[in-house]
Amino acid sequence: MSQRQPADSKPFDALRTAKVMGPLGIIAGRGSLPVFIADAAAAGNVPVHIIGIRGEANDEIERFPHTWIRWGEIGKIFGALEKNGCKDLVIIGGVSRPDFKNIRVDVGALKALPFLLSLRKGGDDHVLSRVVRFFEQRGYRVHGAGDVLPELLIPEGTLTQRAPSADDETDMALAFKVVRALGQLDIGQAAVVASGHVLAVEAAEGTDAMLDRCAELKRRGRSHGTASGVLVKAPKPGQEERVDMPTIGPETIIRAAEAGLSGIAVAAQHVLIAECKRTIDTANERKLFLYGTPWAEQEPGNAGETGNKLDA
Template identity: 50%
Template sequence: MRARPDPRRGRAMITGILAGGGRLPLMIAQSLAERGEGVHIVAITGEADPDVARYPHTWVDWGQIGRMLAALEGAGARQLVIVGTVRRPDLRRIRPDLGFFRSLPSILALLAGGDDAVLTRVVRFFEGHGLRVVGVHEVVPELVAGTGRLGRVGLEDADLADAGLGFAVRRALAAVDTGQAVAVAGGRVLAIEGPEGTDAMLVRTAALAGPDAVHSRRRGVLAKGPKPGQELRVDMPAVGPRTVAGAARAGLAGVVVEAGAVLLLDPAGTIAAADAAGVGLYGLAWPRPGPVPVPAPAHAGPVPAGGRVIGRRRPGRRDSADIAVGLAAVEGLAPYATGAAAVVVRRFILAIEAAEGTEAMLERARGLRQWGLRWRRAGALVRRAGPGPDAPAPAALLRRAAAQELGGVALTGSAEALGPYEEAARLADDLGLFLVLCQGA
């Protein structure tokens, strides 16, 4: 196949690839090269696969924005694919160059909010420097999952019903920029993906299922797709052989993805792995709503509307924004009997409780804190108050939140459910936490 010409320069189109971790950047480079198109990889040190050296490339450290842009311009790239896994950089470890300081206001804006907000700003940043950002699905469309059964293994009606529940839970989280994947079995939500990624979520699901899950009768599914309004040019979800293996270890019967909106890494290998493991692989057509704004506090004050501060410490404006996001998550998930609690830091959801319980969820969230926030108080634990075998006592809940260096706790529920927390003001003061009670119906 002849290379597409670059209309601006009258020569073969050069595609830049900003490469994070994983094999996908290499798969794209190989596909473009086989079609006779030019490619230049800008590889992030510590993230990208060393095999990028097989293609024209430039290594950059986090913070070397000037070097990154100069490499793309020098290669003649007019379009850019941003692909691969990355960890959010710790600002203390960035090695900035002059281009970083010139772009500092834009960079600081990039780091605020959840993944979708960050990625949308990333696209705008590169477009502002004359690059057309394109998605993997635009340059390698053969990787996109189709509709229906993709392998030989079928799923039972109960498993497909679990997939429907998983997709409904994903939609319920539309406003809070999380929940790309959900594990469901027997009508019960087992796990909801956060910033740890799908593979880690499946490890958690396998731990809940126990060591005999892989040998037991499979049931339930991993349901995965983009979040409503997700920037697919930069962050199209993907599954591959490793995803299938993780689902099998968790005892799940299938992997169900949103057709036309999820990539199959190594399609033939993924389907073969699913068939060999006895895991059904399906593409499910699902109507996609548009972007949903992240909720903000109902007024400009430091306490969300309807909330009362119990104790001396009052939440600040950032705390109030965290509480608003957490309330949207736990109240939105209540109809699905999941999501009893969430941890939110700087309006970014670190974890949502599903089947593992509040204590395990809190421990998981602490390991996901970044940007120098891990060792100082920030963020909120937001929880639905109420009876239940897994509901911690008020004193235990406050102590666990303090142990995880959170700024405070917010509870939502009826007056009766909130009653036990009315007497917890002194303990919250002693622990240095704010305590907010939000009475609902």
């Protein structure tokens, strides 16, 4: 399998293709992607305004026009978007469930109380789909990070010096089956399989915590051994990928190496890569592979879909 890299960035063309008509609003959680998108927008002469969630977003957003908000300040969100002419939105970055002491309810939140109460029921997909509809019903265009910047999407094939072995491919096939099953139940987006054994599945704690559990198994001598096993990530069936696309970055690579895994496989074009060069360099340094496998939402054989498979 040949080593492949994401295409060179053409931020202005990408933003135009995504039909970003004017100033871009970015509602920012954790991680580097909000700033990466803002940098690309600035490079394409697209005005940007970042709305950072306190306790989540990185202080680096202050390099750009920005507004800080606390959980519950919905009126402040719409005020900032309206003041800066932002009808195009990207909602990006990890968030934690808010602590009640950090919630500040404003008039906008009181007006949206029926919507907020509706978020108490259902799983993550239900909540995030309703969030998207909430903005769309108010005239905003919500874009996925991968729609705005396709270079953020992991392409098909091997991105690293190391490629999956035959044993890795077998583990990958089982792990993707596990992830599909998890997704049907709206549980998680990732699983770890080693030598045909399911070591861990992702639940509410997230991928990093799941990998930490695998690393603990390794330290206790109860794992699969050295440099074997695969982490896979893929979206859930019907997932609202505009605001909840699976993501990997350098920290994912480091934790996978500490867990003794040989590599990471993801659903190509359906998983974001943060800090692409650093992530790939880190994988090469740790001698892990990073592979994007062709992905179809349905199981192979259903409705004529081809499913996921490895390159020959």
